[in-house]
Amino acid sequence: MEKEKISNGEISNLGVTDLELIITFSRVANGLLKHNVMDKPQILANLEALIDDPMPYALKKGGKFKNLAEKVIELRKEGKFVKQQRSVHELKKEIANFPVYGVENIEPGALAQMRTAIQLPIAVAGALMPDAHHGYGLPIGGVLATRADTIIPYAVGVDIACRMCLSIFDLPADSIDAKQDDLKSLLLNNTHFGIGSETKSHYDTTLFDRLEWSATKQIRSLKNKAYKQLGTSGTGNHFVEWGELNVSEGALDGVPSGNYLALLSHSGSRGFGGSIAAYYSEIAMKKTKLPQEAKHLAWLDMNSEEGQEYWIAMNLAGDYASANHHEIHNKIAKAMKLEPLMRIENHHNFAWKEQLADGTEVMVHRKGATPAGEGVLGIIPGSMSTPGFVVRGKGNAESINSASHGAGRLMSRSAAFKTIKRDLVAAELLDKKITLLGSDLDEAPMVYKNIHTVMAAQHDLVDVLAKFQPRIVRMADPKERPED
Template structure:
């Protein structure tokens, strides 16, 4: 039977005998009863040593007692965290293009400079909506060697995406049939961390053999099934708006103002669990200096790397299916099929070729694919326009563009500084009907989308403008998960 021995545990830097014995007892108990596999146990123990308080606060957590033991030993000065790394960063950061540098905070710039110094980094770019995140900044694009992938450079909400349905219906419906459109959102969308689906339009994705590929995926299949067609919290939304289209830019759609449905969300609890699981494994396998620890990578030539690659790609299909459920249910209820549907995802990694033919892994964390001719959607905020765009294939920017306006301030800062009366007045002025959301998602918490778009004219061509009017988001009490 497989065991976790003292040699395994010593690689975590444990230098206290009592702690070593306790870790071994708990770890092998979990292994014996098939609660977790060895890689997952070791990853959790690594994370526990980095942040024991997080585990100590979890009620009924499997590692709670170990965390409390570590904290007590630290208070006695008997457990000093050892600085460990098996990879060094490059001494100098390679140059990378920055679009709209005047709109980007120093924290995001610093994170990108750290990422570009990874020994596996090949190239990078920073989009104008960039702001600080975990590991790679939101709005960061990073190309690494072809056989490596960084879970935290993909992001927690794997394959989060935009989806737009354009209907052959007049935009005037937003004013003339507001209640009807509002009720369609209430009846056919479901927001929140615990949100589940009661009816399905098309659940055929779950017939795929991909759901049996790994133990981790199998364990999450039921959760994913119950959440199919639901939306997340934070900046995720489903909204009605007016789409202004010029003649000849979108297939055979004539110029005009159309009713359109736009949604933004990702792979729900399935993607979040995959991200959490494999980021811990990556940080155990790839030990980096503290400033780069969240940029730990997995090797695609090894089992855990292949498992993550399979799960990430399945999360991409699942996220797309989530949007299709919402759009198809609403279309059916209206008895109107859309003229056209456009979608794109971010928070993903793609195998691509650089201009010189080098194969790389391109991570776009909060960045839109913008290869030549590729269509995408870049939203603003709940009261500012978004845009349908066509990529120009700018290879210097790694064929990427921003994924939105980007946050101007953190959620904490928004709650401390923004005025609810001013927010309400803005929504009235823009004729926005809002269901859900809170101060941290107000338009003032975001950058000026027009300035962001002006900073990336070399990256995308604007084809159409979407103006939101009826917006549904999660309830204010919901914890943000974007």
């Protein structure tokens, strides 16, 4: 098979026209490619950035592009390789209307970020969910539909395919009190939290037989890490918890009305997804220049090599995130010698190829938003002491078939440590009969919005089918750096 190369044409497309300089660029680029130092999209992105501004590369001691940057600087001093102004994509002058659910409870920073996002030249439609708060690029709780041939890594999010998963067991809810020690042990023995946390035994590793794990150099380099972290949950707002699930009559097929023992988990694609997000976000920001306030909304062209690579990696991260949850739920179910009556799950940091109500094909980014197409089941959690809800989407076109992904934060983590008192948290947990394993003040119930207010703001978006009340909550140990 012919080895991959970076052609002279690809280099000249970056703005290099002098033949001698093209040869020099080619020698450096293909040398890096040959020795597997970087892959092709990363090399081209760095070359493009170097042409724009060689000084950072020239100053980097031992940098791979240092000699090349010094050559460019030398030529410019001689007036031979004049810097070409890279075009900056201008934002739309007018801000298109977009629906905001629960606007009275959304911070100004999140609204400002959504207004910037809707001004992107590739933006088609947007919506802001009632749990929205400030994030990178697109706010958490933001939904953005862009042209179908574009995708924005930061509008998907750093924790690609962060996900909810619920298993309903045919045991009464009061099992939580009757068998509390056993249920605590099941969580402690079958969950793993923390940055870099790994598992030594697996339930099902067939996901790693997929061809996509060999699709790109970036994916291949992360496969071993992903394997070791299969079945782990990370830090921040990620959790695995037992709770009481109250199911309404006729709400869930195959599950009679009543109160059940249920297992709920929240986490994503771990180090694999985080590395993919960082890698392609960097490439997007180097290739797509935007005004400062919109720089984190840089997109990749879906017709480009890097766009296709990200699409493959993102979808693989989605399946991997699902497998992570299944590992936890299946291990616990096996230890209980009991199959769940039903399992419900959904992503909330992802991009989907969809159609708007008028038939326009778009890329829908839901960053901290739950898919809520007509009849689609999903889970919207509250906090460690407040209920979450199993919902069915109504297919509301105005919200781009979306709903909130939780209650949403009221305050930053640093503010939580400064203002929240431990005795008040302890009193709240005691009042709600919550047993907490791990966590710290930055995930206290008080840092979140009122989940009932959030649900009331989206009654046009979802129907509530069941209510989940947390009782035994497992999270990362205190002081672990959050990665949600």
